[in-house]
Amino acid sequence: MIDPLILGFFGGALTLGFLVAAVFFLKFWRRSRDPLFLTFAVAFVLLAANQAAPVIFNIPREDQGTVYLLRFAGFALIILAILRKNLQKR
Template identity: 50%
Template sequence: MLSTTSSFFTGALAALYAVAGLFFLRFWKRTRDALFMSFAMAFALLALNQILLALGGFEREEQSWIYLLRLLAFLLIIAAVVRKNLEGRQR
């Protein structure tokens, strides 16, 4: 189980990831650019990852299935950036 300090920081990090996701969602609503939606979804996955870590009490997160959420979030960001760069070259 996580200590009180560790739980606090895990919760704070989850909240900050959620705020970042909402920030990108606001930009997506304004521009309808897929890059912003990809970033919003990635940060939502990162927030979910932190929430599950706090509630699950995993001893070694890198050896659990929860690590796949973080991997998916970073793959989503990489794919969005590559897609955006390819769109820019085609114009």
């Protein structure tokens, strides 16, 4: 069994990484006002919440909780944003 302190550390590191990616996409959205970048930023915030929630709420396995739905929503947003960008009329 992995030490919960180590799991908390890595969960926090991943959360920070996802939040940095979200800020990165928000920066590009402010410049271009392209909804693709805003959708990516929201998706990365959801992925950050997915990493932080098991540590905050002391969920031993993330596949056992409803926290997993945050990851699903984040990836679904990314897929829908890419589809919308590629299928829109020019």
